[in-house]
Amino acid sequence: MRYLRPMIAVTTTLFYANSVLADNEMDTFKQQLNALQKDYEERIQMLNARLLKTEKNTQQVNTKVHQIDVKLKQKEFSPVISRAQNTFNPAISLILDGRYASFDNDPDDYKLPGFALGAESGLGEKGFTVGHTELVMSANIDDKFYGKMTIAIAEHEAEAEVELEEAFIQTQGLGNGLTVKAGRFFSEIGYQNVQHAHSWDFADAPLIYRGLFGNQLIDDGLQIIYVAPTDTFLQLGAEVLSGNRFPAGGQHNGAGAWTTFADIGGDIGIEHSWQLGLSYWQADDVVGRESGGHSHGNSAVEETPSFTGSSEINALDLVYKWSPNGNPRNKNFKFQFEYFDRKENGGVTMLNSGPPVETTSYDGHQKGWYVQVVYQFQSQWRAGLRHDQLNVNNTGSDADVLEEAGLSNEGHTAKRVSAMVEWLPSEFSRIRLQYNRDESYEKSDNQVFLQYTMSLGSHGAHQY
Amino acid sequence: MLHQMIKIVGFSVLLQLLCSNTVYAQIKVFACEPEWAALARALGGHAVKVHSATTAQQDPHHIQARPSLIAKVRRADLLVCTGAELEVGWLPLLLRKSGNAKIQPNSPGYFMTADHITLLEKPVVLDRSLGDIHAAGNPHFHFDPHRMLQIAHALTARLTKINAKNSGLYQQKLLQFSEQWQQAILKWKKRTQVLRGKRIVVSHNSWVYLSQWLGLVKVATLEPKPGIPPSSRHLSKVLGQLKQKPADMILYADYQNNKSARWLSQRTEIISIGLPYSVADEESLIHWFDRLLDRLLPVES
Numbered sequence: 001m002r003y004l005r006p007m008i009a010v011t012t013t014l015f016y017a018n019s020v021l022a023d024n025e026m027d028t029f030k031q032q033l034n035a036l037q038k039d040y041e042e043r044i045q046m047l048n049a050r051l052l053k054t055e056k057n058t059q060q061v062n063t064k065v066h067q068i069d070v071k072l073k074q075k076e077f078s079p080v081i082s083r084a085q086n087t088f089n090p091a092i093s094l095i096l097d098g099r100y101a102s103f104d105n106d107p108d109d110y111k112l113p114g115f116a117l118g119a120e121s122g123l124g125e126k127g128f129t130v131g132h133t134e135l136v137m138s139a140n141i142d143d144k145f146y147g148k149m150t151i152a153i154a155e156h157e158a159e160a161e162v163e164l165e166e167a168f169i170q171t172q173g174l175g176n177g178l179t180v181k182a183g184r185f186f187s188e189i190g191y192q193n194v195q196h197a198h199s200w201d202f203a204d205a206p207l208i209y210r211g212l213f214g215n216q217l218i219d220d221g222l223q224i225i226y227v228a229p230t231d232t233f234l235q236l237g238a239e240v241l242s243g244n245r246f247p248a249g250g251q252h253n254g255a256g257a258w259t260t261f262a263d264i265g266g267d268i269g270i271e272h273s274w275q276l277g278l279s280y281w282q283a284d285d286v287v288g289r290e291s292g293g294h295s296h297g298n299s300a301v302e303e304t305p306s307f308t309g310s311s312e313i314n315a316l317d318l319v320y321k322w323s324p325n326g327n328p329r330n331k332n333f334k335f336q337f338e339y340f341d342r343k344e345n346g347g348v349t350m351l352n353s354g355p356p357v358e359t360t361s362y363d364g365h366q367k368g369w370y371v372q373v374v375y376q377f378q379s380q381w382r383a384g385l386r387h388d389q390l391n392v393n394n395t396g397s398d399a400d401v402l403e404e405a406g407l408s409n410e411g412h413t414a415k416r417v418s419a420m421v422e423w424l425p426s427e428f429s430r431i432r433l434q435y436n437r438d439e440s441y442e443k444s445d446n447q448v449f450l451q452y453t454m455s456l457g458s459h460g461a462h463q464y
Numbered sequence: 465m466l467h468q469m470i471k472i473v474g475f476s477v478l479l480q481l482l483c484s485n486t487v488y489a490q491i492k493v494f495a496c497e498p499e500w501a502a503l504a505r506a507l508g509g510h511a512v513k514v515h516s517a518t519t520a521q522q523d524p525h526h527i528q529a530r531p532s533l534i535a536k537v538r539r540a541d542l543l544v545c546t547g548a549e550l551e552v553g554w555l556p557l558l559l560r561k562s563g564n565a566k567i568q569p570n571s572p573g574y575f576m577t578a579d580h581i582t583l584l585e586k587p588v589v590l591d592r593s594l595g596d597i598h599a600a601g602n603p604h605f606h607f608d609p610h611r612m613l614q615i616a617h618a619l620t621a622r623l624t625k626i627n628a629k630n631s632g633l634y635q636q637k638l639l640q641f642s643e644q645w646q647q648a649i650l651k652w653k654k655r656t657q658v659l660r661g662k663r664i665v666v667s668h669n670s671w672v673y674l675s676q677w678l679g680l681v682k683v684a685t686l687e688p689k690p691g692i693p694p695s696s697r698h699l700s701k702v703l704g705q706l707k708q709k710p711a712d713m714i715l716y717a718d719y720q721n722n723k724s725a726r727w728l729s730q731r732t733e734i735i736s737i738g739l740p741y742s743v744a745d746e747e748s749l750i751h752w753f754d755r756l757l758d759r760l761l762p763v764e765s
Binding site: 140143146170171172173174175176177178179225226227228229230231232233234235263264265266267270273274275321325326327328329330379380425426427428456459460461462463464 | 518519521522523525526527528529530531532534535538539549552553554556557559560561562563564565566567568569570571592595596691692693719721
């Protein structure tokens with residue numbers, strides 16, 4: 001093809017040079033030549049087209065080869081199924097917790113005037129202690145149910161106690177925003193109540209939680225939650241509970257206690273989020289709710305206050321969080337506020353007292369709130385402040401018995417201020433230093449905790 | 465007083481429920497990361513309504529199960545997420561709290577992109593002393609355009625399964641997407657030829673797939689272990705290593721803390737480059753890749 005044009009040129013020159021040829025002969029030649037030229041041009045065009053086509057084909061083949069190459073490369077690595085947390089085995093995690101605690105006052109003298117404290121509401125021991133060791137197992141049971149169990153192992157007076165904290169089943173994707181839970185679980189009352197102790201922001205529970213629930217409201221029963229199909233998060237729920245655990249008490253045929261709650265929440269832009277909750281707990285028929293024994297120095301037998309009557313709690317909680325660009329990894333801020341109000345009506349008897357047995361009518365009104373802020377200022381450091389305050393107004397027919405039962409506020413308003421700083425080497429470990437100025441009762445206490453909390457095994461959930 | 469308020473709220477919700485059933489039915493897609501949101505938008509066209517749970521500025525591993533996300537999952541018809549344990553801290557919680565049957569594991573509305581491709585860096589030993597590793601492999605595969613194409617095919621199949629009525633539209637969108645995508649791949653390949661064999665330092669192991677695609681060679685990582693922030697001891701070790709044998713660039717994701725990258729860059733005079741980790745709002749995947757390569761390429765001029 002490359003030679004065609006010069007060839008034509010040369011031939012043409014030759015013909016023109018031969019001017020002796022007759023005119024009509026020239027014409028024939030010219031015609032023939034034109035035909036020839038036309039023929040060649042057509043052929044050139046055809047060849048050009050074929051060449052273009054071949055080039056295109058080669059390009060396509062190259063692309064295909066590259067794709068196959070990539071696929072082959074990918075095949076060298078074993079295929080993966082990323083579905084389950086741990087395929088068929090339950091996700092298991094273990095929480096190790098230990099602390100060093102220092103108190104100015106004797107922790108055995110601890111009391112919260114106006115509140116008959118539950119069994120686990122003390123300050124804990126001073127010095128080095130192993131805290132709550134928790135073993136958690138959970139898994140999807142099948143496509144309909146999810147199950148979880150938490151065992152807490154704690155030592156009380158040199159004896160290891162195993163406590164079943166949670167053991168529940170929960171529906172998965174029941175549809176229409178409904179979820180049903182059955183078994184033993186943390187009640188949805190308040191905000192912090194559903195959180196395990198190891199995910200709290202401070203080493204101890206807020207005073208009002210300590211006073212009302214013995215740190216946390218746990219009961220056996222049934223819970224139903226409905227999430228509304230709205231853009232703003234709206235959740236309504238109710239629980240029917242056995243009511244035989246603190247702060248209720250006694251055996252009941254039906255429900256011994258019940259709760260209702262509503263939460264709304266959402267985002268403001270990309271950096272802010274919030275949640276507001278209202279909740280209500282009621283136990284109409286509390287029978288013989290005993291509080292942690294108040295030892296009377298000289299007496300061998302403990303006199304234990306026992307409450308029988310009705311009890312109801314109203315609660316309000318508000319949480320607000322901020323992080324730059326909504327990315328909490330390196331920096332974030334959290335504000336948390338909760339308010340509880342409990343009214344009780346009935347009678348209090350001092351067990352093992354007398355004769356005659358000491359007893360009084362009881363009309364209790366206890367309020368309390370706390371507010372806390374936590375700021376994560378670097379990816380591995382957090383610091384926080386908390387303020388607690390209680391307000392008690394209990395009355396009864398026999399003020400002396402009330403005082404004996406620890407239900408008198410002793411003219412004192414319980415307060416506490418806490419500050420903490422945490423170091424988080426990774427998502428799974430935390431070391432915390434906390435200081436409390438504790439004015440739970442008239443003798444103020446300085447408390448210092450150095451605490452580690454570590455989680456082993458399956459990845460925990462990032463709860464809001 | 466409180467349960468009266470709760471009752472009022474309950475009634476208003478019921479009212480809303482009764483009134484809201486007349487809206488035109490688009491498939492509601494909940495995408496965990498913006499790249500999947502962009503893919504779903506490209507493949508679903510007007511038949512889908514896509515919400516992205518995160519932005520390119522957020523670390524998809526460290527998200528909390530916020531109330532707003534529960535509300536979104538509650539109403540989703542299709543979940544498009546990475547899988548491979550990237551969202552392990554929050555997605556299972558959202559699923560459990562949503563009470564939504566359509567998007568539970570093993571239902572058609574549950575689409576994990578990692579299930580449709582093969583992953584690199586599947587660890588042989590699972591031990592947290594090695595950092596926050598993912599048992600299924602490295603989940604940052606959205607940087608590989610070839611895997612993206614595989615995922616596009618799988619996602620179209622899933623959209624068709626959920627919403628057969630619009631299958632014609634989905635086929636047409638896929639054809640359109642894959643044609644444009646393959647052309648783009650060829651273009652990117654030509655553009656990035658110069659990057660082959662370049663030595664890079666990375667902040668987190670997020671660039672494995674990008675490196676494999678572009679032929680970059682990783683020589684050091686700023687995080688001593690995945691998910692563990694760079695320590696000064698580790699950084700000085702990397703510095704020493706780079707003084708001996710320099711690299712061509714230091715890469716970090718836009719959302720990551722770039723302090724250590726800048727520190728190292730100042731001391732070694734190696735350029736540090738912040739790369740857009742994912743697509744910005746409403747941006748197309750092709751545009752994002754173009755932008756990503758634009759940032760990488762000025763090194764050459």
